Amino acid sequence: MPTDHPPVENGQENEKGPPAPPEVAGLLDLLSRHRAPGSGRGPITPLRQEGGALHDRVARLCATAEERVDAVLAPAREPARERGTRPDPDQGLDDALHEALARYGGPARVRGLTTGSDHLAPGLPGHWRTAPLPPMGLLLIDGTTALVLVDSALGRCAAQVDDATLVGTLLSLFEGLWRRSAPPGLPGWDGRGGAPLTRAVLRALSEGVTDETAARELGMSVRTYRRHVAEIMSRLGARSRFQAGALAADLGLLDD
């Protein structure tokens, strides 16, 4: 939200005003680092679409993932391999994202959003949900690096983003969309019980999935799932699921 410094708010350069306070100085610094040519790993690096070299770059980046890969695959058109015509250069990065994911065999937990199952080749790893999405491509590696593909005022463009704030924002926006999508898959389960399992059960409850679906996704019987729910309710001091929801919300347990 805007600071109290109108020149920044309106996108104008403040040439004659008082010296910029620390928050604004920080903003300007980010901007000038981005603009400096040859500055190496700046916060945002435009990517040029160069066929094989691009595929390699995306694949290499994806392969570095150790903890998590979050993706959005919402190409504007069907992938070239399905259309059977000459590949459209604009499809290069969409295909590169898709292929890098399909080939990913590392330890990271993969989650993805797509507009429809017809965009998915069989055998994409991880959990996938569908959502009505505007055209875009996004790959978030370990929550620290992002590959972005979108239509912008300059046409189709792609970039690698390494800035913590920007990648963190994209991840947060992804999480919001993820929670509203179907069919649900449940991340964060380590199969050994304890805090991650509690979080996973609370998440399932807050997403409104049936007990059967939740149990299946968590890899346990419905009876075991209901036992976990009962334990959470007992810890909250709740006699009903409604009460549990109200208490959990008040305690901020559903905020994460």
Next chain:
Amino acid sequence: MTTLLAGGLRALETARARGVPARVLLTPRAVRASRARLLALAAGGCEIRVDAGQPREILLVDGELALIVPPRAANGQRPALVRDPAMVAVTCQLLRGAWQAARPLSDFHGAVARLRTEPAQNVLRCLRGGLTDEAAARRMAVSPRTYRRTVAQIMRDLGITSRFQAGARAAELGVLPTAGPPNAS
């Protein structure tokens, strides 16, 4: 009302005063904190939708500029002013997705108004008290089927599908009656 929310509302009011199209997506908490100003903005043509989600502060201007203020809890993040076309565009697209799933303010207010009526409050009191459906129906002197139908309508107004979600959402919306025995109606 936080400084950031006030600043954001001021930006919207300024934009609308100049006839610039404006949209804002808010959490229910933020709606409660700024009701009067939001109603004025809505009357002035600002599109307003409500979505219960992680609070965040993002200002997009003309599809070209993004001001991002990360939540205080986010370590290593600081406010960023972004002009990069790809980054602004992807933020725009992700927000568009969130916008599509969100609820218009008028729907939201209608639902909240219905939830504050005496019959709805009685049912919410029973739910909050952890009564079984049968016990609640007896307390309210209606059939269990009627009670469940009323609960279902309340859940529709809350925009959720399960009892747990209903409790969470009702708490968040601030429509839960204060503790006390359910009234016989």
